[in-house]
Amino acid sequence: MTACGSGGTTTNNNYYPDDCNAPTFNTMTGLQLLNSWGEGLQDYNAAVYGDVGVESSAAFFTMSFYTADAVLLPTVSFVQREGTQEIYSYFTHFLVRNPIMSLPDPESNVFMQLGCGYGGASGYYNFVINPGTVNQSTVNARFTFIYKYESQTFNESVVIESGPMMGQTVSQINLPGWYIDTQQSSILPPNP
Numbered sequence: 001m002t003a004c005g006s007g008g009t010t011t012n013n014n015y016y017p018d019d020c021n022a023p024t025f026n027t028m029t030g031l032q033l034l035n036s037w038g039e040g041l042q043d044y045n046a047a048v049y050g051d052v053g054v055e056s057s058a059a060f061f062t063m064s065f066y067t068a069d070a071v072l073l074p075t076v077s078f079v080q081r082e083g084t085q086e087i088y089s090y091f092t093h094f095l096v097r098n099p100i101m102s103l104p105d106p107e108s109n110v111f112m113q114l115g116c117g118y119g120g121a122s123g124y125y126n127f128v129i130n131p132g133t134v135n136q137s138t139v140n141a142r143f144t145f146i147y148k149y150e151s152q153t154f155n156e157s158v159v160i161e162s163g164p165m166m167g168q169t170v171s172q173i174n175l176p177g178w179y180i181d182t183q184q185s186s187i188l189p190p191n192p
Helices: 027-043 054-065 083-097
Strands: 066-073 100-102 110-115 118-129 137-150 154-159 169-174 177-187
Touching (some): 027 177, 054 066, 054 154, 054 169
Antiparallel strands (some): 110 118
């Protein structure tokens, strides 16, 4: 098991068998994945994909970062999302706000090996929503990500739900690697 906080690394073979072929999930891997996801929010947002539409950008964002059967408990929605299509639907509404993610205290986030081919990340992030507009706001949130290592290429598809591409299916082949299998995110409660 790898943990952040003490800066130390320990391995417990009950969680990571010797015959496991998946790469080890460690602090560096977790931080890279989390930052890549945050950068993806900007790469796939409505400001970048304006001519194609947020519907298409949300599809490619979802397929690039999540497993086909992932579960999302989102930051700014009460609805649990399961699978690529439902997670895509959430991001059509979130990416239109052009969110910018930041980690207020990266050292306080925890990254750990959860078993062969699984890793976890927990901590805090912030989102600037509608940056540069009169509606700009900051959402302070906490998160838990469970990552799964996909050892084979896999195909994901989304049916576009609105806009000029409505009804069309977009697909993507994903290479082996770490993908989000479960994500829980919630707005921080106000300080007492």
